Amino acid sequence: MIPLEYELLLSALLLCIGLYGVLARRNAIIVLMSIEIILNASILNFVAFSAYNNSPSGQVFALLGIAVAAAEAVVGLAIFLSVYQTHGTIELDKIRILKW
Amino acid sequence: MNVREFLVLLAATSLFLVMALSFLAGTPWPQTPTEIPVYDPNTTAGHGIANEMFDEFAIAIILIALLLGAAMIGGVYLAKMDEPGKVGP
Numbered sequence: 001m002i003p004l005e006y007e008l009l010l011s012a013l014l015l016c017i018g019l020y021g022v023l024a025r026r027n028a029i030i031v032l033m034s035i036e037i038i039l040n041a042s043i044l045n046f047v048a049f050s051a052y053n054n055s056p057s058g059q060v061f062a063l064l065g066i067a068v069a070a071a072e073a074v075v076g077l078a079i080f081l082s083v084y085q086t087h088g089t090i091e092l093d094k095i096r097i098l099k100w
Numbered sequence: 101m102n103v104r105e106f107l108v109l110l111a112a113t114s115l116f117l118v119m120a121l122s123f124l125a126g127t128p129w130p131q132t133p134t135e136i137p138v139y140d141p142n143t144t145a146g147h148g149i150a151n152e153m154f155d156e157f158a159i160a161i162i163l164i165a166l167l168l169g170a171a172m173i174g175g176v177y178l179a180k181m182d183e184p185g186k187v188g189p
Contacts, residue, residue, distance in 0.1 A: 004129040012119040016112040024108040051133040056152040059136065060160075063153070067164045071171035078178035 007048040014041035028083070028090040032076045039069045 014037050021034025043062045050058025080090050087095055101109075140148035153161060 001133060003131070004133075005123050008123045008129075009120055012116055012123070015119075016116040019115070020108055020112045023111075024105040051136065052130040054134040054136070056136045056147060056149045057156070059149050060153045060157050063149075064157070064160055064164055067168060071167050074171045074175040075178070078175040081179045 004048055004052050007044060011041045011044045011048070014038070014044065026091050026093050028080045028092055031092065032073065032080070035076075036069055036073065039065060039072075043069075 018034045018036075018038035018041065021037065022031055025031060025034070043065045046058040046062045046065065050056065050062070083095060084090050089095070137148045139150040
Protein backbone atom coordinates (compact mmCIF):
# COMPACT_ATOMS: atom_id res chain seq x y z
CA MET A 1 0.00 0.00 0.00
CA ILE A 2 1.48 3.31 -1.10
CA PRO A 3 0.55 6.26 1.12
CA LEU A 4 -1.36 9.08 -0.52
CA GLU A 5 1.41 11.55 0.27
CA TYR A 6 3.88 9.66 -1.90
CA GLU A 7 1.49 9.63 -4.84
CA LEU A 8 0.95 13.37 -4.44
CA LEU A 9 4.71 13.91 -4.31
CA LEU A 10 5.16 11.92 -7.51
CA SER A 11 2.40 13.93 -9.14
CA ALA A 12 4.02 17.21 -8.05
CA LEU A 13 7.37 16.01 -9.39
CA LEU A 14 5.80 15.15 -12.75
CA LEU A 15 4.14 18.58 -12.83
CA CYS A 16 7.44 20.35 -12.19
CA ILE A 17 9.28 18.27 -14.81
CA GLY A 18 6.55 19.14 -17.31
CA LEU A 19 6.69 22.83 -16.42
CA TYR A 20 10.45 22.84 -16.88
CA GLY A 21 10.06 21.22 -20.30
CA VAL A 22 7.39 23.67 -21.42
CA LEU A 23 9.21 26.78 -20.25
CA ALA A 24 12.86 25.95 -20.86
CA ARG A 25 13.02 23.80 -23.99
CA ARG A 26 12.59 25.10 -27.52
CA ASN A 27 11.85 21.97 -29.50
CA ALA A 28 8.12 21.69 -30.16
CA ILE A 29 8.07 17.90 -29.80
CA ILE A 30 9.66 18.12 -26.35
CA VAL A 31 7.17 20.83 -25.36
CA LEU A 32 4.31 18.58 -26.48
CA MET A 33 5.77 15.68 -24.47
CA SER A 34 6.05 17.96 -21.43
CA ILE A 35 2.39 18.92 -21.76
CA GLU A 36 1.56 15.22 -21.80
CA ILE A 37 3.60 14.78 -18.60
CA ILE A 38 1.56 17.54 -16.95
CA LEU A 39 -1.65 15.83 -18.04
CA ASN A 40 -0.37 12.54 -16.61
CA ALA A 41 0.32 14.28 -13.30
CA SER A 42 -3.29 15.42 -13.11
CA ILE A 43 -4.51 11.94 -14.05
CA LEU A 44 -2.39 10.43 -11.27
CA ASN A 45 -4.01 12.85 -8.82
CA PHE A 46 -7.47 11.83 -10.01
CA VAL A 47 -6.73 8.14 -9.53
CA ALA A 48 -5.05 8.59 -6.14
CA PHE A 49 -7.84 10.63 -4.62
CA SER A 50 -10.42 8.33 -6.17
CA ALA A 51 -8.88 5.28 -4.52
CA TYR A 52 -8.50 6.92 -1.13
CA ASN A 53 -11.98 8.48 -1.09
CA ASN A 54 -13.78 5.36 -2.35
CA SER A 55 -15.32 7.16 -5.31
CA PRO A 56 -15.12 5.81 -8.86
CA SER A 57 -15.67 9.24 -10.43
CA GLY A 58 -11.97 10.06 -10.33
CA GLN A 59 -11.06 6.97 -12.31
CA VAL A 60 -13.73 7.80 -14.88
CA PHE A 61 -12.25 11.27 -15.19
CA ALA A 62 -8.82 9.68 -15.59
CA LEU A 63 -10.08 7.71 -18.59
CA LEU A 64 -11.61 10.85 -20.06
CA GLY A 65 -8.33 12.70 -19.46
CA ILE A 66 -6.39 10.01 -21.34
CA ALA A 67 -8.75 10.47 -24.30
CA VAL A 68 -8.26 14.25 -24.23
CA ALA A 69 -4.48 13.75 -24.11
CA ALA A 70 -4.66 11.49 -27.17
CA ALA A 71 -6.69 14.05 -29.11
CA GLU A 72 -4.29 16.82 -28.13
CA ALA A 73 -1.29 14.77 -29.24
CA VAL A 74 -2.89 14.06 -32.63
CA VAL A 75 -3.66 17.70 -33.37
CA GLY A 76 -0.35 18.92 -31.96
CA LEU A 77 1.74 16.55 -34.03
CA ALA A 78 -0.24 17.39 -37.16
CA ILE A 79 0.31 21.12 -36.55
CA PHE A 80 4.04 20.57 -36.03
CA LEU A 81 4.23 18.52 -39.21
CA SER A 82 2.57 21.34 -41.11
CA VAL A 83 4.80 23.96 -39.47
CA TYR A 84 7.88 21.96 -40.41
CA GLN A 85 6.72 21.79 -44.02
CA THR A 86 6.18 25.54 -44.20
CA HIS A 87 8.99 26.88 -41.98
CA GLY A 88 11.58 24.13 -42.19
CA THR A 89 11.97 23.94 -38.43
CA ILE A 90 10.01 23.21 -35.28
CA GLU A 91 12.19 25.30 -33.00
CA LEU A 92 9.61 27.47 -31.26
CA ASP A 93 11.87 30.52 -30.96
CA LYS A 94 12.36 30.60 -34.73
CA ILE A 95 8.66 30.46 -35.62
CA ARG A 96 7.62 34.08 -35.42
CA ILE A 97 4.63 34.41 -37.72
CA LEU A 98 1.32 32.59 -37.41
CA LYS A 99 0.52 32.42 -41.11
CA TRP A 100 1.07 29.65 -43.59
CA MET B 101 22.77 25.73 -19.11
CA ASN B 102 21.82 29.31 -20.02
CA VAL B 103 20.09 31.88 -17.85
CA ARG B 104 16.60 31.01 -19.02
CA GLU B 105 16.98 27.32 -18.22
CA PHE B 106 18.52 28.13 -14.85
CA LEU B 107 15.65 30.44 -13.89
CA VAL B 108 13.04 27.92 -14.98
CA LEU B 109 14.82 25.16 -13.06
CA LEU B 110 14.92 27.38 -9.97
CA ALA B 111 11.21 28.19 -10.25
CA ALA B 112 10.23 24.54 -10.84
CA THR B 113 12.34 23.34 -7.91
CA SER B 114 10.91 25.91 -5.53
CA LEU B 115 7.39 25.10 -6.68
CA PHE B 116 8.04 21.42 -6.00
CA LEU B 117 9.44 22.18 -2.55
CA VAL B 118 6.40 24.30 -1.63
CA MET B 119 4.03 21.57 -2.80
CA ALA B 120 6.01 18.84 -1.01
CA LEU B 121 5.98 20.80 2.23
CA SER B 122 2.24 21.37 1.97
CA PHE B 123 1.68 17.66 1.30
CA LEU B 124 3.82 16.42 4.17
CA ALA B 125 3.19 19.06 6.82
CA GLY B 126 0.40 17.78 8.95
CA THR B 127 -2.40 17.41 6.43
CA PRO B 128 -4.72 14.61 7.61
CA TRP B 129 -4.85 12.59 4.40
CA PRO B 130 -6.96 9.42 4.35
CA GLN B 131 -4.85 6.38 5.22
CA THR B 132 -6.51 3.34 3.69
CA PRO B 133 -7.22 2.97 -0.02
CA THR B 134 -10.26 1.03 -1.13
CA GLU B 135 -10.50 -1.24 -4.14
CA ILE B 136 -13.09 -0.06 -6.64
CA PRO B 137 -14.46 -2.78 -8.92
CA VAL B 138 -14.52 -2.31 -12.66
CA TYR B 139 -18.17 -3.40 -12.81
CA ASP B 140 -20.59 -3.85 -9.94
CA PRO B 141 -23.44 -6.23 -10.88
CA ASN B 142 -25.67 -4.74 -8.19
CA THR B 143 -27.66 -2.46 -10.49
CA THR B 144 -29.49 -0.57 -7.74
CA ALA B 145 -26.35 0.57 -5.91
CA GLY B 146 -23.70 0.09 -8.56
CA HIS B 147 -20.34 1.36 -7.43
CA GLY B 148 -18.07 0.22 -10.25
CA ILE B 149 -16.16 2.30 -12.76
CA ALA B 150 -18.25 1.04 -15.67
CA ASN B 151 -21.50 1.69 -13.77
CA GLU B 152 -20.45 5.26 -13.09
CA MET B 153 -19.10 5.81 -16.60
CA PHE B 154 -22.22 4.75 -18.45
CA ASP B 155 -24.77 6.11 -15.96
CA GLU B 156 -23.61 9.49 -14.71
CA PHE B 157 -21.01 10.32 -17.36
CA ALA B 158 -22.77 9.04 -20.48
CA ILE B 159 -22.93 12.52 -22.01
CA ALA B 160 -19.23 13.01 -21.33
CA ILE B 161 -18.44 9.73 -23.10
CA ILE B 162 -20.39 10.90 -26.16
CA LEU B 163 -18.61 14.25 -26.12
CA ILE B 164 -15.23 12.54 -25.84
CA ALA B 165 -16.13 10.34 -28.81
CA LEU B 166 -16.99 13.45 -30.82
CA LEU B 167 -13.73 15.09 -29.71
CA LEU B 168 -11.67 12.10 -30.78
CA GLY B 169 -13.42 11.97 -34.14
CA ALA B 170 -12.87 15.70 -34.69
CA ALA B 171 -9.22 15.36 -33.68
CA MET B 172 -8.75 12.50 -36.11
CA ILE B 173 -10.32 14.40 -39.00
CA GLY B 174 -8.45 17.60 -38.10
CA GLY B 175 -5.15 15.77 -37.78
CA VAL B 176 -5.52 14.18 -41.19
CA TYR B 177 -6.57 17.53 -42.68
CA LEU B 178 -3.59 19.36 -41.24
CA ALA B 179 -1.06 16.69 -42.06
CA LYS B 180 -2.26 16.02 -45.59
CA MET B 181 -0.07 17.98 -47.93
CA ASP B 182 0.13 17.27 -51.64
CA GLU B 183 2.77 19.86 -52.44
CA PRO B 184 5.26 21.65 -50.16
CA GLY B 185 3.80 24.71 -48.48
CA LYS B 186 0.18 23.82 -49.20
CA VAL B 187 -1.85 22.77 -46.17
CA GLY B 188 -5.03 20.72 -46.44
CA PRO B 189 -6.53 18.75 -49.29
